[in-house]
Amino acid sequence: MQVHPDSLSRDMTLFRQGGHFILVGLLQLALDWALFVALTWLGMGAGPANLSGRVCGALLGxxxxxxxxxxxxxxxxxxxxxxxxxxxxxxxxxLISTVAVTWVAHGLGMQQAWLAKPLVEGVLAVIAFFLWRHLVYR
Structure with a gap:
């Protein structure tokens, strides 16, 4: 079986992009989550705090x-x-993130929302990788 050089190049590019995306995503998540927790701890509602954290994380990302x-x-x-x-x-x-985190905060409490946020963002990151790769940075 022969591997075509273009196929190998595409596979390596996807692997490199995936690795960088994970590293950038972890930085974004750390910033986003830290702001979300700090702002809600200071009394801001889950929705506005989530939006604030995501804006800062998005600009960095x-x-x-x-x-x-x-x-x-x-x-x-x-x-x-x-x-x-x-x-x-x-x-x-x-919108999806804010609805999910706000729903958890109202239904289970803010501390559970603090724990849920990284999980919500992790699921969305998988979707985002393919959307960024094929729609945004093409």
Whole structure:
């Protein structure tokens, strides 16, 4: 069985992108979650606190993913067109995240929402990787 060089290159690119995406995602999650916990601890509602954390995480993630994860031959993939596509996808994912975290906070309490947020964001990250790769940073 012969492996085509283009296939191997695509596989390595996907592997590299996946690894970078995980590292960037962990940084984003740490920032997002820390802000969410701090703001809710200070008395802000779950919805606004989630939105605040996701905005900060998104700005960091857009920049790092465009510069590292999905860069092509060392050239960043940023710009206003990509940011507009990023924003459209991000808004949909943020709506899902905010509804889920708020639902947990109201139903089970804020401490459970603190624990649930990384799980919600982890599930959304899997979806986001493919959306970023095929819609945003193409």
């Amino acid at each position: 857009f920049w790092l993913n465009g510069r590292m994860t999905f860069a092509a031959q060392g050239k960043p993939r940023l710009g206003w067109r990509r940011f507009a596509r990023f924003l459209a996808v991000w808004l949909a994912l943020t």
